[in-house]
Amino acid sequence: MSDKILEVRGLYFTYDGENVLEDITFSLDRGEFLGIIGPNGSGKSTLLKLITGILKPDRGEIKLYTDRISYIPQKITSLSYNFPATVEEIVSLGILSKGMLKRISRKDYNLIEQALDKVGLLELKNKRLGELSGGQQQRVHIARAIVSNPELLVLDEPTTGIDIVNQTRFYELLGHLNSEMGITVIIVSHDISTIAGEVTTMAYLDKKLHFIGKPKDFFRKILWPVELEDLLSR
């Protein structure tokens, strides 16, 4: 029997009376690396917000078999490039998922340093967030997300605006977190080719879940017809 971490059944979500997600059903095992792709406005971000409990479903259910979730949104609401906090201060926020009034102990500081070390930013811990490059800032968010030792890591288009070399490095880091630390990862990306090599499961979302399965099946069953359709409609 497989060990499920997430089950979604018959999920619907509407914005202003319009269905954004329709009848989404799937489940995910612990230790998997799920890549979700789909066109703009297809409901990817909405699905992640439902999974992480930020939004509530209109219909259907979401069962999470963990409460240790970390989420990195598509856009950080505060204008993070000018936010007056150091890398270390941002990462230490991740500790709060253990309890909102938890004091940061000596042990927690070690965890913060370990997380920073893992993403290769230990030397920059006293820098203001805005002094870092886009790729480095993204790794700060990863450190914040993993410092509380999560079981599920959810990322929404984390590599937008990051150059290709750093994107590749970023996916290697995620692959490491997934395979070495056993963290289940769900990532939304518009970049099929980069994630296809890293993920264990691939999903194609466009209001409905048109496909979920192995990457190789995805390329056989989905990408072809989609491209074909694209060609034919020109």
Add this chain to the structure above:
Amino acid sequence: MMDILQYSFMRYALISGIFVGILCPIIGVFLVLKNLSLIADGMAHFSFGGIALGIVLGISPTYMILLFSILGGLLINYVIRRTKLYGDTVIAILLSTGLAIGITIISLARGTNFNINAYLFGSLLAIDEKELMSIILLGIPAIILVIIFYRPLLYITFDEDSAKASGLPVESINILLVILSAVTIAITIKVAGILLTSALIVIPVATGIQISNSFKKTLLSSVVTGIISVILGLIISYYLNIAPGGAIVLVSVLIFLLSISGLFDQKGYYSKT
């Protein structure tokens, strides 16, 4: 300088002012970074309606200010979340509503002996022992709550969705922030008046952000700026015989101008991204 402390009203003014100098920045830093600099202004103006109502009904204005700013803050918070409007639009509507209610009530109650100026411009030098007590009784719990909830407040300021996904009760923390802001406003209106309350909430924080590299230093330098502004402003107002609220805000503006001139810049930071 010590001679001004021989008057009890100056001592009360100084203690009240120091409370304001501490409270305004430690609440303001979260409001400013949430892009809600104007919310304090909205809440303060909205409470004008409460002041007028309180005077007519014979209820202490301090409690009415508290009640109305909490009400105003929660309304702004709620309407921003439930509508498609921008925050500053919602704040502008609420601010004018409160003022209009106040003006209407005052015009209806013509003849009541009502010193409007004290509320518009502040009455720092008129604070008596009883009022000082209420400032202390409201101010100390507020400061303690900020210390306790410092990190959760920082997390929801940085990113609400991430905080919510990690299990933080974001709505409750937001309501706490509104209530703490209301307490701050109720106290600050005594010092700087409705018109200048938001100045004390925003300007020292702007200085702190400008000269600091970390959140801790931002908080610390805003508080130091707030306290210096109050003390210096009070002394200046005493010797020049001018309104203390105005003097305090002008000192804070002066410090802010110095901060953007680059005078206090820490090594390695003064780069706009």
